[in-house]
Amino acid sequence: MADPRGGLRLPGVPRAARRSSTAAPGLYYSGKGGAVGGAAGRYLLRDGRTALRAELGRFAMSSAPPVFIGSAEVERLLPRASLLLPGLEAALRNFSAGAAGGVEQPLRAVVPVRPHGGFLGVMPAYSAADDALTTKLVTFYERRGDSAAPSHRATVLLFDPRCGSLRAVLDGSVITAKRTAAVSAIATKLLMPRSAEVLCILGAGVQARSHYEIFTELFPFTEVRLWNRSEQRAVRLASSVGGAVRVCGTAREAVLGADVIVTVTMATTPILFGDWVKPGAHINAVGASRPDWRELDDALMKSSVLVVDSREAALTESGDVILSGAEIFAELGEVLKGTKPALPEKTTVFKSLGMAVEDTVAAKFVYDAWSAGK
Ligand SMILES: NC(=O)C1=CN([C@@H]2O[C@H](COP(=O)(O)OP(=O)(O)OC[C@H]3O[C@@H](n4cnc5c(N)ncnc54)[C@H](O)[C@@H]3O)[C@@H](O)[C@H]2O)C=CC1
Numbered sequence: 233m234a235d236p237r238g239g240l241r242l243p244g245v246p247r248a249a250r251r252s253s254t255a256a257p258g259l260y261y262s263g264k265g266g267a268v269g270g271a272a273g274r275y276l277l278r279d280g281r282t283a284l285r286a287e288l289g290r291f292a293m294s295s296a297p298p299v300f301i302g303s304a305e306v307e308r309l310l311p312r313a314s315l316l317l318p319g320l321e322a323a324l325r326n327f328s329a330g331a332a333g334g335v336e337q338p339l340r341a342v343v344p345v346r347p348h349g350g351f352l353g354v355m356p357a358y359s360a361a362d363d364a365l366t367t368k369l370v371t372f373y374e375r376r377g378d379s380a381a382p383s384h385r386a387t388v389l390l391f392d393p394r395c396g397s398l399r400a401v402l403d404g405s406v407i408t409a410k411r412t413a414a415v416s417a418i419a420t421k422l423l424m425p426r427s428a429e430v431l432c433i434l435g436a437g438v439q440a441r442s443h444y445e446i447f448t449e450l451f452p453f454t455e456v457r458l459w460n461r462s463e464q465r466a467v468r469l470a471s472s473v474g475g476a477v478r479v480c481g482t483a484r485e486a487v488l489g490a491d492v493i494v495t496v497t498m499a500t501t502p503i504l505f506g507d508w509v510k511p512g513a514h515i516n517a518v519g520a521s522r523p524d525w526r527e528l529d530d531a532l533m534k535s536s537v538l539v540v541d542s543r544e545a546a547l548t549e550s551g552d553v554i555l556s557g558a559e560i561f562a563e564l565g566e567v568l569k570g571t572k573p574a575l576p577e578k579t580t581v582f583k584s585l586g587m588a589v590e591d592t593v594a595a596k597f598v599y600d601a602w603s604a605g606k
């Protein structure tokens with residue numbers, strides 16, 4: 233039910249109870265703070281906080297309805313991707329630590345929707361360090377009936393890890409955009425050349441924007457170049473970001489001499505070639521998440537130090553890795569832990585496929601901020 237204050241009106245918990253992760257029946261709250269009162273308020277006065285907590289705790293473990301946190305609210309609670317950096321760094325380390333790291337994350341299941349050129353990905357994860365349990369459902373479509381429609385749509389379900397009840401349904405598109413860019417920024421911090429001045433982004437969609445935002449927030453690039461298959465879209469993005477961006481007519485022009493390159497396209501054949509890349513540059517290869525899709529050519533894959541988010545995923549899902557036969561040097565978590573060196577003086581490729589635990593960290597961040605009434 234729509235709430236005039238902008239959230240969803242659901243039978244659930246008072247604000248005070250939400251702060252302590254508990255809930256009471258028969259009350260209403262808005263998507264953003266909002267109403268407190270009704271029976272629980274009276275109950276609190278009559279029987280005190282301890283009794284309320286015990287009662288609400290029992291209810292929360294059983295039947296409290298989930299809260300819905302939409303994209304505008306996620307954006308408000310997670311205004312900058314950089315807020316995720318500490319949580320994501322820890323999660324990447326824990327993932328690469330194996331069983332000791334406490335991350336349970338099976339390979340994502342991807343269901344092709346062949347007649348429509350689409351895919352549905354199911355991405356569950358539990359992080360013991362965060363005590364958070366989520367699954368993301370993400371669709372991505374090569375062909376779009378309506379070309380203005382987003383190619384990716386996602387929803388994250390967040391569960392109470394103590395009993396498995398569903399606590400929240402969150403918009404996953406903003407989460408996906410921000411956590412992906414934040415992970416690329418982590419890789420870049422470790423792998424880029426010592427003095428990196430020129431940033432090049434190939435692609436001009438959702439990920440291009442989120443990467444532009446965090447990269448220009450964190451790193452002192454003196455020049456940002458942008459190329460997109462359709463130049464019009466690149467011009468639109470460049471004029472909307474509020475900083476100086478040079479739109480290039482060809483990918484080659486954008487890449488020549490760049491220190492850091494981000495590939496964020498829906499390409500299925502290479503758009504970035506080893507011949508063009510400055511020795512020592514760092515590349516974040518974010519697109520091409522199917523075993524027969526490419527963004528980078530064989531020459532670049534084979535001549536670079538290859539770091540991946542997950543070895544298992546890279547060897548199953550990444551056309552750039554599988555079809556080039558390039559050897560994987562490390563997982564990003566291993567570089568973060570220091571069990572593998574970063575080698576910033578070499579040409580490096582970070583092949584990102586996206587991991588469920590990244591969504592877990594981001595969804596918990598958003599849910600905790602919401603619960604705290606921020
Ligand atoms: N590694 C990760 O964690 C994640 C990776 N992705 C991937 O990142 C890429 C970008 O995603 P979004 O920005 O959300 O998509 P988007 O649809 O918003 O933007 C895609 C861009 O690629 C361009 N493009 C489309 N087809 C192309 C082609 N054949 N050759 C060259 N350019 C082409 C479009 O003009 C557009 O500018 C996709 O491949 C997506 O699957 C997305 C989310 C997470």
Ligand SMILES: O=C([O-])C1=[NH+]CCC1
Binds near residue numbers: 370372585
């Ligand atoms: O991690 C993710 O959400 C995705 N990776 C590729 C498509 C969506």
